[in-house]
Amino acid sequence: MAQHLLQTTTAGSLPKPGWLAETTKLWSPWKLEGAALIEGKRDAVRLVLRDQEQAGIDIVSDGEQTRQHFVTTFIEHLDGVDFQRRETVRIRSRYEANVPVVAGAVSRKQPVYVDDARFLRAETSHPIKFTLPGPMTMVDTLYDDYYHSREKLAWEFAKILNDEARELEAAGVDVVQFDEPAFNVFFDEVRDWGIKALERAAEGLTCKTAVHICYGYGIKANTDWKKTLGSEWRQYEETFPLLQASAIDQVSLECHNSKVPMALIGLLKGKDVLAGAIDVTTDTIETPEEVAATLRQALQYVAPEHLYPCTNCGMVPLTRKVAQGKLKALAAGAALVRAELSGG
Numbered sequence: 322m323a324q325h326l327l328q329t330t331t332a333g334s335l336p337k338p339g340w341l342a343e344t345t346k347l348w349s350p351w352k353l354e355g356a357a358l359i360e361g362k363r364d365a366v367r368l369v370l371r372d373q374e375q376a377g378i379d380i381v382s383d384g385e386q387t388r389q390h391f392v393t394t395f396i397e398h399l400d401g402v403d404f405q406r407r408e409t410v411r412i413r414s415r416y417e418a419n420v421p422v423v424a425g426a427v428s429r430k431q432p433v434y435v436d437d438a439r440f441l442r443a444e445t446s447h448p449i450k451f452t453l454p455g456p457m458t459m460v461d462t463l464y465d466d467y468y469h470s471r472e473k474l475a476w477e478f479a480k481i482l483n484d485e486a487r488e489l490e491a492a493g494v495d496v497v498q499f500d501e502p503a504f505n506v507f508f509d510e511v512r513d514w515g516i517k518a519l520e521r522a523a524e525g526l527t528c529k530t531a532v533h534i535c536y537g538y539g540i541k542a543n544t545d546w547k548k549t550l551g552s553e554w555r556q557y558e559e560t561f562p563l564l565q566a567s568a569i570d571q572v573s574l575e576c577h578n579s580k581v582p583m584a585l586i587g588l589l590k591g592k593d594v595l596a597g598a599i600d601v602t603t604d605t606i607e608t609p610e611e612v613a614a615t616l617r618q619a620l621q622y623v624a625p626e627h628l629y630p631c632t633n634c635g636m637v638p639l640t641r642k643v644a645q646g647k648l649k650a651l652a653a654g655a656a657l658v659r660a661e662l663s664g665g
């Protein structure tokens with residue numbers, strides 16, 4: 322798949338156009354309805370695809386333009402979850418939210434994003450990535466009144482995700498990525514069943530499989546949490562050795578402007594590292610030189626053929642202009658380092 326070293330990609334989401342949903346707002350309601358909404362989502366996918374291609378991003382995504390939220394939209398398509406009933410839970414032990422209730426056996430009524438993947442595949446000749454929520458992160462955003470076991474519910478979600486992922490692969494998707502920010506919080510569960518559930522979700526896939534683990538968007542609950550983490554963020558130290566021994570091919574993580582010691586990516590020996598060289602919690606657009614500096618640091622611990630310049634997290638909370646600038650900076654910074662590697 323790789324034509325040149327340092328293939329650039331993103332964590333997944335990009336801002337939506339203002340005519341589709343309010344930009345910079347998480348959970349923003351759609352501004353269109355019915356057939357107009359379906360057409361509007363596709364037009365938005367075309368726009369973010371063009372932004373990525375023009376910026377020079379190699380492995381492109383649909384920018385999650387067809388989803389309101391990276392976890393909830395997938396769950397809305399499942400049976401067994403009652404969205405009319407609501408209970409309050411603490412998400413990632415960090416903030417309270419009023420969430421839907423698991424009231425029966427969960428199952429997938431029909432494919433969720435497979436048509437979107439076919440559409441994206443037809444619109445670009447670039448390799449494409451599709452993101453899905455990870456099993457643990459799904460469990461952590463619901464109130465379970467049926468399985469009464471986070472592990473059992475995660476296992477059921479993993480099977481559902483695997484069905485979806487296999488169909489995404491058949492639709493021509495090159496990378497299926499599972500978003501597991503919960504892996505940065507529940508270390509005992511990651512060890513006991515989180516990795517196994519993730520591997521179950523990725524079972525049998527021949528395309529690249531990735532997991533994204535981050536410190537979240539720049540919302541207050543996250544920035545407050547980060548203040549409690551001290552001068553060095555060592556959460557990855559718990560999960561990386563387990564992921565290194567897992568069947569997952571790629572790990573997407575946060576680097577730029579974070580307090581994650583870069584040496585921790587050395588724990589992922591042999592895996593592809595999607596190094597976050599773009600901060601999604603600020604409107605300040607990185608310079609290509611700043612991106613290059615992060616990548617050079619990463620190269621002290623990961624071989625060039627395993628390094629994929631990426632964003633720290635999804636860019637959905639940003640304005641379109643800022644996100645476009647950051648995409649360009651990412652590609653330009655990667656180009657600088659690529660030239661150095663080839664002796665140019």
Ligand SMILES: [Zn+2]
Pocket residue numbers: 332502533534535536537538633634635
């Ligand atoms: Zn993230």
